[in-house]
Amino acid sequence: MGNVVVIGGGQAGASLVARLRGKGFEGGITMIGAEPVPPYQRPPLSKAYLLGDMEEDRLFLRPRAFYDDQDIELILGTPVTAVDTESQTIIADGRKIPYDDLVFCTGSAPRRLPAAIGGDLGGVFAVRGIADVDAMRPRFTEGARLLIVGGGYIGLEAAAVASKLGLKVTLVEMAERILQRVAAPETADYFRDLHTRHGVDIREGVGLGALTGTDGQVSAAELTDGSTLDVDFVIAGVGILPEIELAEAAGLAIENGIRTDRTGRTSAPNVWAAGDCASFPYRGAQLRLESVGNAIDQAEAVADNIMGAGRAYEAKPWFWSDQYDVKLQIAGLNTGYDRVVVRGGGDAVSHWYFAGQTLVALDAMNDPRAYMVGKRLIEAGRSPAPEAVADPDSDLKALLKA
Known part of the structure:
Protein backbone atom coordinates (compact mmCIF):
# COMPACT_ATOMS: atom_id res chain seq x y z
CA MET A 1 0.00 0.00 0.00
CA GLY A 2 3.00 2.31 0.17
CA ASN A 3 4.02 4.96 2.66
CA VAL A 4 1.90 8.01 3.55
CA VAL A 5 3.69 11.00 5.04
CA VAL A 6 1.66 13.75 6.71
CA ILE A 7 3.21 17.16 7.32
CA GLY A 8 1.50 18.82 10.26
CA GLY A 9 0.42 17.55 13.66
CA GLY A 10 -2.90 19.31 14.09
CA GLN A 11 -6.57 18.40 13.82
CA ALA A 12 -6.44 17.62 10.11
CA GLY A 13 -3.34 15.45 10.36
CA ALA A 14 -4.67 13.53 13.35
CA SER A 15 -8.02 12.94 11.64
CA LEU A 16 -6.35 11.75 8.46
CA VAL A 17 -4.05 9.17 10.01
CA ALA A 18 -6.82 7.82 12.24
CA ARG A 19 -9.11 7.50 9.23
CA LEU A 20 -6.49 5.64 7.21
CA ARG A 21 -6.00 3.02 9.91
CA GLY A 22 -9.72 2.87 10.63
CA LYS A 23 -10.38 2.09 6.96
CA GLY A 24 -7.83 -0.70 6.96
CA PHE A 25 -4.80 1.01 5.41
CA GLU A 26 -1.85 -1.33 6.03
CA GLY A 27 1.02 0.75 4.63
CA GLY A 28 3.42 2.94 6.54
CA ILE A 29 2.19 6.18 8.08
CA THR A 30 4.47 8.95 9.30
CA MET A 31 3.15 12.19 10.79
CA ILE A 32 5.56 15.05 11.41
CA GLY A 33 4.66 17.95 13.70
CA ALA A 34 6.68 21.08 14.42
CA GLU A 35 5.34 21.30 18.00
CA PRO A 36 6.75 18.99 20.69
CA VAL A 37 3.33 17.63 21.75
CA PRO A 38 0.86 15.23 20.09
CA PRO A 39 -2.04 16.68 18.07
CA TYR A 40 -4.40 18.66 20.26
CA GLN A 41 -7.59 20.71 20.21
CA ARG A 42 -7.02 24.38 19.44
CA PRO A 43 -10.42 25.98 20.19
CA PRO A 44 -10.10 25.55 23.98
CA LEU A 45 -6.76 27.40 23.97
CA SER A 46 -8.41 30.82 24.04
CA LYS A 47 -11.18 29.63 26.36
CA ALA A 48 -11.00 26.75 28.88
CA TYR A 49 -7.22 26.26 28.72
CA LEU A 50 -6.45 29.96 29.07
CA LEU A 51 -8.96 30.18 31.90
CA GLY A 52 -7.24 27.29 33.68
CA ASP A 53 -10.25 24.98 33.47
CA MET A 54 -8.52 22.42 31.23
CA GLU A 55 -5.18 20.70 31.74
CA GLU A 56 -2.77 20.19 28.85
CA ASP A 57 -3.25 16.45 28.55
CA ARG A 58 -7.00 16.94 28.16
CA LEU A 59 -6.29 19.00 25.04
CA PHE A 60 -4.73 16.01 23.27
CA LEU A 61 -7.00 14.55 20.58
CA ARG A 62 -5.70 11.06 21.34
CA PRO A 63 -3.20 9.71 23.86
CA ARG A 64 0.34 9.15 22.64
CA ALA A 65 -0.20 5.41 23.00
CA PHE A 66 -2.79 5.50 20.20
CA TYR A 67 -0.14 6.28 17.60
CA ASP A 68 2.10 3.49 18.86
CA ASP A 69 -0.79 1.03 18.93
CA GLN A 70 -1.76 1.94 15.36
CA ASP A 71 1.82 1.72 14.08
CA ILE A 72 1.89 5.42 13.20
CA GLU A 73 5.34 6.97 13.38
CA LEU A 74 4.90 10.29 15.17
CA ILE A 75 7.81 12.70 14.79
CA LEU A 76 7.36 15.75 17.04
CA GLY A 77 9.21 19.00 17.53
CA THR A 78 10.62 18.66 14.02
CA PRO A 79 9.78 21.05 11.19
CA VAL A 80 9.95 19.79 7.63
CA THR A 81 12.51 21.87 5.75
CA ALA A 82 12.14 20.68 2.16
CA VAL A 83 9.87 18.70 -0.15
CA ASP A 84 11.06 17.19 -3.44
CA THR A 85 8.05 16.14 -5.49
CA GLU A 86 10.20 14.59 -8.24
CA SER A 87 12.05 12.14 -6.00
CA GLN A 88 9.03 11.94 -3.67
CA THR A 89 11.00 12.66 -0.52
CA ILE A 90 10.86 15.17 2.31
CA ILE A 91 13.62 16.41 4.62
CA ALA A 92 12.98 16.68 8.37
CA ASP A 93 15.80 17.29 10.84
CA GLY A 94 18.28 16.24 8.19
CA ARG A 95 16.50 12.94 7.65
CA LYS A 96 15.28 12.06 4.16
CA ILE A 97 11.91 10.35 4.24
CA PRO A 98 10.37 8.83 1.09
CA TYR A 99 6.64 8.88 0.41
CA ASP A 100 4.17 7.31 -1.95
CA ASP A 101 1.52 9.84 -0.91
CA LEU A 102 2.24 13.14 0.83
CA VAL A 103 -0.37 15.25 2.65
CA PHE A 104 0.04 18.87 3.67
CA CYS A 105 -1.88 19.48 6.90
CA THR A 106 0.23 22.48 7.85
CA GLY A 107 -2.66 24.56 9.13
CA SER A 108 -2.35 28.29 9.63
CA ALA A 109 -0.41 30.80 11.70
CA PRO A 110 -1.53 34.04 13.37
CA ARG A 111 -0.68 37.39 11.88
CA GLY A 237 -6.15 38.85 17.22
CA VAL A 238 -5.78 40.20 13.71
CA GLY A 239 -6.40 37.06 11.70
CA ILE A 240 -4.49 34.03 10.50
CA LEU A 241 -2.69 33.05 7.33
CA PRO A 242 -2.40 29.59 5.77
CA GLU A 243 0.98 27.91 6.19
CA ILE A 244 1.93 27.61 2.52
CA GLU A 245 5.63 28.47 2.40
CA LEU A 246 6.86 24.87 2.25
CA ALA A 247 4.31 23.94 -0.42
CA GLU A 248 5.09 27.04 -2.44
CA ALA A 249 8.82 26.29 -2.32
CA ALA A 250 8.04 22.79 -3.59
CA GLY A 251 6.28 24.27 -6.62
CA LEU A 252 2.67 23.53 -5.67
CA ALA A 253 -0.04 25.81 -7.05
CA ILE A 254 -1.22 28.39 -4.52
CA GLU A 255 -4.64 30.02 -4.65
CA ASN A 256 -6.10 31.20 -1.35
CA GLY A 257 -3.98 28.50 0.27
CA ILE A 258 -2.66 25.29 -1.27
CA ARG A 259 -4.95 24.75 -4.25
CA THR A 260 -6.62 21.36 -4.44
CA ASP A 261 -9.28 19.79 -6.61
CA ARG A 262 -12.52 18.41 -5.19
CA THR A 263 -10.78 15.24 -4.04
CA GLY A 264 -8.00 17.06 -2.17
CA ARG A 265 -5.27 16.55 -4.78
CA THR A 266 -2.79 19.36 -5.27
CA SER A 267 -1.03 20.28 -8.52
CA ALA A 268 1.79 17.77 -7.81
CA PRO A 269 1.42 14.02 -8.33
CA ASN A 270 0.59 12.02 -5.19
CA VAL A 271 0.46 15.19 -3.07
CA TRP A 272 -2.68 16.18 -1.17
CA ALA A 273 -3.72 18.92 1.26
CA ALA A 274 -6.41 19.32 3.92
CA GLY A 275 -7.44 21.71 6.67
CA ASP A 276 -6.72 25.41 7.18
CA CYS A 277 -3.88 25.40 4.64
CA ALA A 278 -5.95 24.04 1.74
CA SER A 279 -8.43 25.61 -0.64
CA PHE A 280 -10.95 23.63 -2.65
CA PRO A 281 -13.53 24.32 -5.37
CA TYR A 282 -16.76 25.77 -3.98
CA ARG A 283 -19.40 27.67 -5.94
CA GLY A 284 -17.00 28.70 -8.68
CA ALA A 285 -14.08 29.79 -6.48
CA GLN A 286 -11.34 28.31 -4.30
CA LEU A 287 -12.68 28.35 -0.75
CA ARG A 288 -10.56 27.95 2.37
CA LEU A 289 -12.30 27.25 5.67
CA GLU A 290 -10.72 27.85 9.07
CA SER A 291 -12.68 25.47 11.27
CA VAL A 292 -12.43 22.21 13.16
CA GLY A 293 -15.30 20.73 11.19
CA ASN A 294 -13.62 21.38 7.87
CA ALA A 295 -10.26 20.07 9.10
CA ILE A 296 -11.87 16.77 10.15
CA ASP A 297 -14.17 16.29 7.17
CA GLN A 298 -11.68 17.31 4.50
CA ALA A 299 -8.90 15.21 6.02
CA GLU A 300 -11.14 12.15 6.16
CA ALA A 301 -12.12 12.68 2.52
CA VAL A 302 -8.44 12.82 1.54
CA ALA A 303 -7.73 9.65 3.52
CA ASP A 304 -10.54 7.87 1.69
CA ASN A 305 -9.21 9.12 -1.65
CA ILE A 306 -5.67 7.99 -0.91
CA MET A 307 -7.26 4.57 -0.60
CA GLY A 308 -8.96 4.98 -3.96
CA ALA A 309 -12.46 6.19 -3.10
CA GLY A 310 -12.38 9.06 -5.60
CA ARG A 311 -15.07 11.01 -3.74
CA ALA A 312 -15.51 14.76 -3.95
CA TYR A 313 -15.35 16.71 -0.72
CA GLU A 314 -18.68 18.38 0.01
CA ALA A 315 -18.16 21.15 2.54
CA LYS A 316 -20.77 21.61 5.26
CA PRO A 317 -19.51 24.74 7.03
CA TRP A 318 -20.14 25.04 10.74
CA PHE A 319 -18.36 26.97 13.50
CA TRP A 320 -18.75 27.89 17.15
CA SER A 321 -17.52 30.31 19.79
CA ASP A 322 -17.90 30.40 23.58
CA GLN A 323 -17.94 33.77 25.34
CA TYR A 324 -18.97 34.12 29.00
CA ASP A 325 -22.14 32.03 29.31
CA VAL A 326 -23.05 32.40 25.64
CA LYS A 327 -22.53 29.63 23.10
CA LEU A 328 -22.56 30.87 19.52
CA GLN A 329 -23.21 28.22 16.86
CA ILE A 330 -22.87 29.08 13.17
CA ALA A 331 -24.04 27.06 10.18
CA GLY A 332 -23.40 27.88 6.54
CA LEU A 333 -21.55 30.77 4.92
CA ASN A 334 -23.14 34.22 4.92
CA THR A 335 -21.42 35.39 1.73
CA GLY A 336 -23.85 37.29 -0.48
CA TYR A 337 -26.65 37.68 2.05
CA ASP A 338 -28.98 40.67 1.67
CA ARG A 339 -31.32 40.19 4.60
CA VAL A 340 -31.08 39.07 8.22
CA VAL A 341 -34.16 37.69 9.97
CA VAL A 342 -34.06 37.82 13.76
CA ARG A 343 -35.83 35.16 15.79
CA GLY A 344 -36.14 35.25 19.57
CA GLY A 345 -34.72 37.83 21.89
CA GLY A 346 -32.65 38.42 25.01
CA ASP A 347 -29.78 36.00 25.54
CA ALA A 348 -31.36 33.30 23.32
CA VAL A 349 -31.63 34.63 19.79
CA SER A 350 -30.87 33.49 16.24
CA HIS A 351 -29.98 35.46 13.12
CA TRP A 352 -30.96 33.86 9.80
CA TYR A 353 -29.12 35.06 6.70
CA PHE A 354 -31.03 35.10 3.42
CA ALA A 355 -29.87 35.84 -0.12
CA GLY A 356 -33.19 36.70 -1.69
CA GLN A 357 -35.42 33.84 -0.55
CA THR A 358 -32.52 31.41 -0.04
CA LEU A 359 -31.31 30.62 3.47
CA VAL A 360 -27.49 30.65 3.39
CA ALA A 361 -26.36 30.84 7.03
CA LEU A 362 -27.41 31.07 10.64
CA ASP A 363 -25.95 32.52 13.85
CA ALA A 364 -27.55 31.02 16.97
CA MET A 365 -26.74 32.46 20.39
CA ASN A 366 -27.76 30.14 23.24
CA ASP A 367 -30.35 28.67 20.88
CA PRO A 368 -29.28 25.11 20.02
CA ARG A 369 -32.71 24.21 18.65
CA ALA A 370 -32.59 27.00 16.07
CA TYR A 371 -29.06 25.94 15.16
CA MET A 372 -30.08 22.31 14.68
CA VAL A 373 -33.03 23.20 12.46
CA GLY A 374 -31.15 25.84 10.47
CA LYS A 375 -28.15 23.57 9.89
CA ARG A 376 -30.35 20.76 8.60
CA LEU A 377 -32.19 23.12 6.26
CA ILE A 378 -28.96 24.59 4.85
CA GLU A 379 -27.37 21.18 4.32
CA ALA A 380 -30.53 19.98 2.56
CA GLY A 381 -30.60 23.06 0.34
CA ARG A 382 -34.04 24.03 1.64
CA SER A 383 -35.21 27.52 2.58
CA PRO A 384 -38.13 28.38 4.84
CA ALA A 385 -40.14 31.54 4.27
CA PRO A 386 -38.40 34.43 6.06
CA GLU A 387 -41.77 35.44 7.52
CA ALA A 388 -42.18 32.02 9.11
CA VAL A 389 -38.73 32.26 10.67
CA ALA A 390 -39.49 35.69 12.10
CA ASP A 391 -42.87 34.62 13.55
CA PRO A 392 -42.25 33.79 17.25
CA ASP A 393 -45.35 31.59 17.28
CA SER A 394 -44.16 29.36 14.42
CA ASP A 395 -42.87 25.90 15.27
CA LEU A 396 -39.20 25.57 14.33
CA LYS A 397 -39.48 21.85 13.63
CA ALA A 398 -42.38 22.53 11.29
CA LEU A 399 -39.92 24.46 9.09
CA LEU A 400 -38.22 21.16 8.33
CA LYS A 401 -41.47 19.76 6.93
CA ALA A 402 -42.56 22.86 5.01
Missing part, protein backbone atom coordinates in the same frame (compact mmCIF):
# COMPACT_ATOMS: atom_id res chain seq x y z
CA ARG A 112 1.85 39.05 14.17
CA LEU A 113 2.06 42.76 14.88
CA PRO A 114 4.91 44.32 12.89
CA ALA A 115 8.18 45.03 14.68
CA ALA A 116 8.02 48.54 13.21
CA ILE A 117 5.15 49.40 15.57
CA GLY A 118 6.52 47.54 18.58
CA GLY A 119 5.22 44.07 17.84
CA ASP A 120 8.54 42.55 18.89
CA LEU A 121 8.37 43.91 22.44
CA GLY A 122 8.05 41.53 25.35
CA GLY A 123 4.48 41.10 26.47
CA VAL A 124 3.02 41.09 22.96
CA PHE A 125 1.29 37.81 22.15
CA ALA A 126 -0.81 35.97 19.58
CA VAL A 127 -3.01 32.95 20.28
CA ARG A 128 -2.24 29.89 18.20
CA GLY A 129 -0.45 27.14 20.10
CA ILE A 130 -0.01 25.79 23.62
CA ALA A 131 3.30 27.61 23.97
CA ASP A 132 1.62 30.95 23.19
CA VAL A 133 -0.99 30.48 25.90
CA ASP A 134 1.52 29.12 28.42
CA ALA A 135 3.63 32.24 27.90
CA MET A 136 0.79 34.71 28.42
CA ARG A 137 -1.26 32.93 31.08
CA PRO A 138 0.83 34.13 34.08
CA ARG A 139 -0.07 37.70 33.10
CA PHE A 140 -3.79 37.07 33.54
CA THR A 141 -3.95 38.50 37.04
CA GLU A 142 -6.70 40.61 38.54
CA GLY A 143 -6.31 44.29 37.72
CA ALA A 144 -3.78 43.78 34.89
CA ARG A 145 -4.28 46.10 31.91
CA LEU A 146 -4.76 44.16 28.68
CA LEU A 147 -5.03 45.57 25.18
CA ILE A 148 -6.56 43.29 22.56
CA VAL A 149 -6.00 44.28 18.94
CA GLY A 150 -8.72 42.89 16.69
CA GLY A 151 -12.43 42.35 17.16
CA GLY A 152 -12.84 38.91 15.61
CA TYR A 153 -13.75 35.76 17.49
CA ILE A 154 -10.24 35.10 18.84
CA GLY A 155 -10.01 38.60 20.27
CA LEU A 156 -13.49 38.46 21.75
CA GLU A 157 -12.89 35.04 23.33
CA ALA A 158 -9.67 36.28 24.93
CA ALA A 159 -11.52 39.37 26.17
CA ALA A 160 -14.18 37.17 27.79
CA VAL A 161 -11.58 35.12 29.67
CA ALA A 162 -9.68 38.22 30.78
CA SER A 163 -12.83 39.94 31.96
CA LYS A 164 -13.85 36.85 33.94
CA LEU A 165 -10.47 36.94 35.70
CA GLY A 166 -10.82 40.59 36.65
CA LEU A 167 -8.47 42.22 34.14
CA LYS A 168 -9.04 45.70 32.75
CA VAL A 169 -9.63 44.98 29.07
CA THR A 170 -9.58 47.37 26.14
CA LEU A 171 -10.32 45.96 22.68
CA VAL A 172 -9.67 48.01 19.55
CA GLU A 173 -11.02 47.19 16.11
CA MET A 174 -9.79 49.17 13.11
CA ALA A 175 -12.93 48.41 11.07
CA GLU A 176 -16.13 50.29 11.77
CA ARG A 177 -17.43 47.44 13.95
CA ILE A 178 -16.40 44.18 15.55
CA LEU A 179 -16.95 40.96 13.55
CA GLN A 180 -17.24 43.02 10.38
CA ARG A 181 -15.70 40.37 8.14
CA VAL A 182 -17.58 37.38 9.51
CA ALA A 183 -20.97 38.39 10.90
CA ALA A 184 -23.97 40.65 10.36
CA PRO A 185 -24.37 43.93 12.28
CA GLU A 186 -27.08 42.24 14.36
CA THR A 187 -24.63 39.62 15.63
CA ALA A 188 -21.98 42.29 16.25
CA ASP A 189 -24.52 44.31 18.24
CA TYR A 190 -25.30 41.25 20.37
CA PHE A 191 -21.67 40.62 21.28
CA ARG A 192 -20.78 44.28 21.71
CA ASP A 193 -23.56 44.55 24.29
CA LEU A 194 -22.48 41.30 25.96
CA HIS A 195 -18.88 42.45 26.38
CA THR A 196 -19.81 45.97 27.43
CA ARG A 197 -22.02 44.53 30.19
CA HIS A 198 -18.95 42.62 31.40
CA GLY A 199 -16.81 45.75 31.55
CA VAL A 200 -14.80 45.41 28.32
CA ASP A 201 -13.96 48.77 26.71
CA ILE A 202 -14.62 48.22 22.99
CA ARG A 203 -13.37 50.89 20.62
CA GLU A 204 -14.45 50.50 17.01
CA GLY A 205 -13.01 52.38 14.07
CA VAL A 206 -9.80 52.70 16.07
CA GLY A 207 -6.52 50.99 15.20
CA LEU A 208 -3.18 50.51 16.88
CA GLY A 209 -0.66 53.16 15.94
CA ALA A 210 2.37 51.97 17.91
CA LEU A 211 3.44 50.15 21.03
CA THR A 212 6.15 51.56 23.27
CA GLY A 213 8.05 49.88 26.04
CA THR A 214 10.39 50.05 28.97
CA ASP A 215 13.40 47.73 29.16
CA GLY A 216 12.09 45.79 26.18
CA GLN A 217 8.64 45.19 27.71
CA VAL A 218 5.49 46.78 26.33
CA SER A 219 4.10 49.49 28.60
CA ALA A 220 1.93 51.76 26.47
CA ALA A 221 -0.08 51.90 23.26
CA GLU A 222 -0.73 54.81 20.95
CA LEU A 223 -4.03 54.48 19.07
CA THR A 224 -4.96 55.94 15.72
CA ASP A 225 -7.50 58.32 17.29
CA GLY A 226 -4.65 60.03 19.16
CA SER A 227 -5.37 58.46 22.54
CA THR A 228 -2.82 56.52 24.59
CA LEU A 229 -3.21 53.60 26.97
CA ASP A 230 -1.01 52.23 29.71
CA VAL A 231 -0.85 48.47 29.17
CA ASP A 232 0.71 45.49 30.90
CA PHE A 233 0.44 43.18 27.90
CA VAL A 234 -1.11 42.93 24.44
CA ILE A 235 -2.85 40.17 22.49
CA ALA A 236 -3.04 40.42 18.70
